[in-house]
Amino acid sequence: MxxxxxxxxxxxxxxxxxxxxxxxxxxxxxxxxxxxxxxxxxxxxxxxxxxxxxxxxxxxxxxxxxxxxxxxxxxxxxxASFSAEEKRFRDTLLPGLSPGRTRRFLDLGRWETLTPGTVLTCEEHPPDFLTYLDDGEVRIEAHGRLVRVVTGGHFIGEMSMMGDGRAVATATVQTRVRAWRIERVKLARLRETAPTTMSVLELGIARDMRAKLVFQNASGQVGGP
CATH class of the missing domain: 1.20.58 (Methane Monooxygenase Hydroxylase; Chain G, domain 1)
Incomplete structure (x- = not known):
């Protein structure tokens, strides 16, 4: 050689x-x-x-x-600058994303104040939004039975991002809710245009699902939609 x-x-x-x-x-x-x-x-x-x-x-x-x-x-x-609720979202479920990317990601969705009775997901139907719940309470029902009440710091509709995309439960706002929401079509585009952001989001979703499973094991209840 x-x-x-x-x-x-x-x-x-x-x-x-x-x-x-x-x-x-x-x-x-x-x-x-x-x-x-x-x-x-x-x-x-x-x-x-x-x-x-x-x-x-x-x-x-x-x-x-x-x-x-x-x-x-x-x-x-x-x-990049963030409101108090955006900081909670980032610290809880998007810790691996840079400030600039987090700002661009949050700007794709919108913050909303939702009134009691608003349906976020409908069982067996693909939801239009992925929702992050910052404050308030949401009822989770499956087959007409109350499963649990989800409070701030969790996603609603994250299970629909897996499998066939259908929600496994119905999620209905129970008290006044402050939430950030992003359309599913935007997330689908983001998977192609910003895979790094989607990877961090998916890690946050996995972390949230794990927390819900811990709650399920402790209480004998089923996880979120």
């Missing part, structure tokens, strides 16, 4: 190795940092070993583009 392939081209190997590693990063910050490091190693390889000005130009452009994207991420995070 020609050792010069390794010893003389180490910068080139490092560049591609860092690029491969960047694809394994789940957070955009680390992905872009690894891409920048890959491009810098590529610049060194193209300049010192290959004497390739075309490669140096494109690798430099790659560094500049990613630095610009990092600046935009930093600026969006700095500008």
């Amino acid at each position: 020609d050792l010069s392939f390794i010893t003389e081209g180490w910068a080139g190997h490092l560049s591609y190795l860092l690029l491969v590693l960047s694809m394994l990063m789940r957070r955009m910050l680390w992905l872009r940092l690894f891409v920048i490091a890959s491009a810098l190693a590529g610049i060194a390889f193209d300049f010192f070993w290959l004497n390739n000005p075309v490669g140096v130009f494109w690798q430099t452009l790659l560094v500049l583009v990613n630095l610009a994207e990092l600046f935009i991420l930093w600026r969006n995070d700095r500008r």
Whole structure:
């Protein structure tokens, strides 16, 4: 084996190795940092070993583009602000999402004050919204029987995001409720356009479902819709 392939081209190997590693990063910050490091190693390889000005130009452009994207991420995070109810939502169910991404995600939905009797999900029907309950009480009924009463800090309609998309119970507002709601069609689009945001949301949903299962095991009741 020609050792010069390794010893003389180490910068080139490092560049591609860092690029491969960047694809394994789940957070955009680390992905872009690894891409920048890959491009810098590529610049060194193209300049010192290959004497390739075309490669140096494109690798430099790659560094500049990613630095610009990092600046935009930093600026969006700095500008993001949240109300008290939004902070509770983020801290409870979206802790892994950056401030800027959280702000964009919350802006896709809307905060509403719901009156008693409002139906959030209907058993055996796909709900139109995923709802986060910040305050108030919601009755959960299955087959005409009261299952439990859900209070603030939980999702309503999260089970419909799994399987055939039908709600497993009917959820009806029992007292005045403050809630954040997002349309299912927007979530479907988000799965394609912002997979990182959806991954964090799905983790939050899993965390919420686990909390409901703990409640179910402790009380002998069934989980939410």
